[in-house]
Structure formats: structure tokens, C-alpha cells
Amino acid sequence: MRSFAPLWTDPALRLAAGMMLMWGAITCVMGPYVSVLAVREFGLGDAGYAVLMVVSTALSVAVAVGAGIRADQRNDRRGITRWAVGALLLALGLMTLLPGWVSFVAAHGLLMPVASLLFGQLFALARMAASTHPEAQRDAIMAAIRALFALPFVAVLPLWALAFAKGAALLTIYPVGLLMALPMTWLVLRHWPKDGQTRWQDAPSGLSFRAALAELAAPRVALRLVALGAVSCAATVSFAILSLILVPEIGRGPADVALYAGIVAGLEVPFMLMVPALARRMERTRLILLGTVVHCVSVAGLPWLAGTPWLWALMLPAGAGGAVLLTLPIAYLQDLMADRPATGSSL
Template sequence: MSSAPRPRMRVTALLGANMFFSGVTFASTAPYASIVGVETLGLSTAAFATLLSVSSIVGAFLSLGLGYLSDRLPDRRILVLAAALAGMIGHGLIYLFPSQAVFLLAMGVVMPLGLSMFSQSFAYTRVFYNRHNPARADFMVSALRTVFTVAWTVVPPLAGYVAARYSVFNVYLISALSYALCGAIFIVMMTDRATLVPNAPPAPVAPAPAGAAIRRRLPFPILSGVVGLTVIATAMRLAGVGMPLLIVTDLGGSLTDVGLYAGIAAGLELPFMLGWGYLLARLSKESILIFNGLLFALYLFLATGVRSVGDLLWLQGINGIATAALMSVNISYLQDAIKGRVGLSTSLMDVVSISATLLGAAAFGLLGAGGDYRLVIAGAAAIAGLGALVMLAGNLTRLRGPRPARPA
């Protein structure tokens, strides 16, 4: 146990509440973003794909800057507050002024910062537990990721009901209020100085050629793992955009069905997240991620043949197993990627997410141009399988079992 001063408030409970409301911001809007953009506001698939691309490019530069600042600012919580404010403003604008212009402005310019609240919250969580209870740091990150998933279990069906009963833009009000609550939680935490985690200056490193520096920070197995995760995440983004459109078009479903689909998938993830967390003590992170990348590809392949919403819901057991690992084990994997730089390593989460969104947008613009959303899902299946194989190719010697965590 660390000798750091003990906070007077229940930090774990506050971080859990923050992760729940962070989950609400995603769970209330993500299943409906493509429906709002394409079906409600009338954007073409090409325009929506361009919007995702612009947002990704803005986010890429932003995430690199945030990763650099995160390891140097005197208080990491400032970045969480800035992201929460941006998210509240961005989704608040969409709710108050529902138009193509505002949607494009908010999603392309404001929300890249708002969406970084998720990874910045995890950066703070990791360094907080590294300081106060390092033996349980990995477990706490996994546990809080599970809390995030609880929101995905509860919120999408409720958001779907609100969208169908009132207006689909009301889901952005739910998200804006949740961003405000996340910011309020961190403001409360800042009143207790024991929750401040001072940044240690990065250890000096002797100058080296650029190629050698990259190899030292990201050896080939880690680099191939990051690339493989990015490709798998691309498939997840592509499926996340295409599946709601498949439900409301080809399968004749409703907005409520979209919420039910998202809620069931997340509910099934919960027990499997705990199971994969338990297996981390016995299996390597790479083997878990590779197996579930292939399993996710199988799920998407089977989804291309469904004929009703009910058929799709029956497949969510496979989806839950795979997504549980791909959305939880990946966090600790990426946070361990760059030795001694938790903030910079955590920024890899944003880099992977943003790169995946950019690639997924390009794939959606290409595959979805004709309105064939089964083709979109088939493309996502192929991409997921490719990502798993990329990670496998660089990690054949790392699949036997767990290794000691790299120092954070």
C-alpha cells in the first residue's frame, strides 16, 4: 500500500459515478448518430463519412497534444474538466439547434475534445491507483470500465423510447446533462488536495535516431498489437454506424429496436468483462484480444444473413463475449504500451479510436454509398479478421501466458 496521503472523500465511488455518466454520454447518442445524420437531417452517406473523417483528423492532432500535456500538467483533472465542458456544449448545441449546420459544427469541431473525456478519465484513474494502491490498479481500471458498460445496458432502451416517443434530438440533451455531471464530479474532487496526483517529470533519455527511439518506445510486438487493435476498432466503428441503419431499413425495425439491440449487447458484456478480467491472470492480453477479434468477425459474418431484428438479437451472445474483451482488455494493453508514460500511453486510446473512426468513415463512404448495409457489415467482418491476424503475426511468441505489467 502506498504512503500517499489518504483522500477524505470516497474517490472510487466518485470515479465510478463519473464512468457511469461518461457511459451515458456515449450510450444515449452513439446508436443514433448515423440515424440523426443520414435519416433525420438528410446528410448523404458521403457527407456523413466526410464529417466522421474531419472529426477524426481534428481529434488526432488534439489527442497527441493532450497526451503530451497529460504527463506535464500539474493536475490531470484540468483536461477532464475541459473535455466535459466541450461535450456539454457540443451536444447541447445539437439539442437546442437541430440543423445540418449545427450538427456538422458540433460533431466536427467541438466533440473531438468532448469525446476525449473517456480516455482522460482513465489516465487519471490509472495514475491515482498507481499512487494509492498499485497492486490493484489494473483491476480498478477493468472494474470502472465495467461501470461504463452498465450505462450501455440501461440507457439505450430508455433513450430509444425517448427518441421514438418525443424527438431523437432529446438524446443529445441526456448526453449534455451527463457531461455536466462528470465535470461537477471532478470539481468536487478538486476540493480534496489528496486526490491530486503530481506528475513526475519524464526520465531523461539519451538522444537517439528517430527510428531507434520509436523501436525503444514501441517494440515491434507492441506496434503490431496497436496496429491490429486499430484495425479491429475500425471494424467496430463501421459496424456501429452500419448496424442501426440495417435495423431501421433492411430489417424494418424502429428507434426502440435500435436501443434494445444496444442495451442487450451491453448487458451481455458485463459478466464477460469480469470473466476476461479474471482470465488476465492466466492468459496474455494478446491472446485474449486476438481470439476475440476473430470471434467478433464471426459475429458480423453471421449478422449479414439475419432476416429480422429478432434474428440479430439472438446473435448478441457472441457479440457480448467478443466486445467485452475488445472494450476492456484493450485499455490496460494500451496503457502499458509506452513504458513510464501513462498519459502518453493513454493517448494511444484516442489515437486508436480516432484512426479507427477515420478509417471506418472511409469504409462506410465506400461500402454504404449504394445503401446496402449488409455489405457494410460484411466489410466490417473482413476488417475485424484482418486486425486479429495483424496482431497475431507480431505476437506469436507472446501468447503463452501473462507477463508482469510494465511499470507505469
């Protein structure tokens, strides 16, 4: 629990922790169901959903890297975060007021990639705030921040399992998500640290956009980025396919999706808090490799065990491997780009 202590006493860490909880709640409300909404509710089909994922992912990467470079270049973190929460409100509001395939494509193909900037900005804020604490505490602080993202999955998804079991419509996730986004917007507008007035050193990088891109293209960074991107695919794929595998045809449904994802996230939390101690005993790259193998076992088992009671046995490797994949690659990239906190977080 000592890793959580600075989150209560440090205002910037408290803000990052609170907003990470809210972002986790919004993500777990929508994340597991986007694929089934695309394929079944709005008729995009498997191919259409695949195209949407490619477009949204490419846009997300471009926006994240561009915004990260700008934030480090001009020290404009507050402005970028405001754009992110604005896009989040617009996406959720559009799907709440005008649900349909056009709104769905606009929300998830264009607006949510911009909204996802918030995730990187929260990590950048937490890392910079953690830099004012003793070095021995920093890894534990960042692990606690990451665990707080997973924590809402434990509480929120079982509630959705009950709601869906009682017949709630899948589209209910959007108005609920919109209500959750409102306090996040207020926190950004009122309490996000003003650029240039922070307790930590945050000088602009002074690099041109071209020079910053060249820095990312250097083999030292690019090769590691490609490798860690491939590693992180395991977590992304499992999230994308879960609701397409646990379908009524095999006796499953949205309630099972919520329950499975919620329990996996619950298992991730204690494993995430253990990661800093494990990283002191094992080389970080080997730990990432081990986590990847363990998590891939759970993903590979999903199609084969989805319709059997053995499905629930996959939750342990999913939680253990996922905790590593969702914690260490972020820390690795932030350390790799230590002088560029926003760019490092955006990667």
C-alpha cells in the same frame, strides 16, 4: 464484487467510477443514433457521413495524443479535463438550441473529438489512483472501471427503446445528454484532483513535444498501436452501422437499435469482470485475437440477420467479443506506456 470495493473507499477512484458511469450514459444516449441522424435527418448521405467520420476521427486522434503528451509533459490533467467537459457542454448545447446540419457537423466533427478527451483522462486518473493499491488488485480495479462505462447501456437504452416506440423524436437525445453533462461538469470543477497534490507519484515527463512524438513513433510502440487500432475497429464499426442496418424497411427502427445495444452492453459487463481472470490463464495477445474473431462474427452477421429473429442470437458473441476489445487493448497500451499515463490512455 471485491474489484468494486476500492471504488467506494478511494475518493479518486470513486470520482473516476462515477464520471465513467455518466460518460457511459451520455455515450449510449448519442452513439447509436449519430449515423442515422447524419444520413437521414440532416441529409449528409453515406458519403457525407463517411467524410465526417474521417475528419472527426483524425481530429480526435490528434487532439487525444497532443493532450496526452501535454498532460504528462506539464502535469496539467485538471486543465485538460476542464477543456473536455467544456467542449461537451458546447456540443450538446448547440444541438439542443440550434439543431441543424451545420450545428451537427460542428458538434460531431469539431467539438465531440475534444470532449472525448474525457474518456482518456478518466482512465489515466483511475490507473494512477489504482497504483496506490496492491498490484494484485489493479487489473480488477481497471476492469471494474471499464465495466461501469458499459453499465448505463443496460439501463438507459431500454428506456430509450420505450420512448422511441411511443414516438419520441431522435433529436431528444441532445437535451437529455446536456442534462447528464451538467453534473459531470460540476464534479470536474469541484472534485477533480489538483495537479501536484495527489497521493500518487505524478512527476512531469520532462520530454519535449518532439521527443514525446518520437517515443510514440518507435517501432516498439507504433506497430502495436496500429495492430490494436485495427482490432478496435470492429467495435467502432458495429456502433456506427447499427442504426443504418436496423431500419424501418426491414421492420426495425430506433427502438430495436436501443434494445440490441442495451442487451449487448448488459452482456459485456459480466464478461468484462471475467477478463482479468482469463488474462491470467491465457496470453493477453491471444485473448485479444480471440475476442476480435468472436466480435467480427457478430458484426459480419448483422446485415444478413437484421430482418430475422436470429438477429438476437448475435448479441452473445457481440457481448463476449466486445468485452475483450473494450478492455484489454486499453490495458495493453497503458502498460506499454506505463511511465506516461495520459499518453497511454489517449492511445
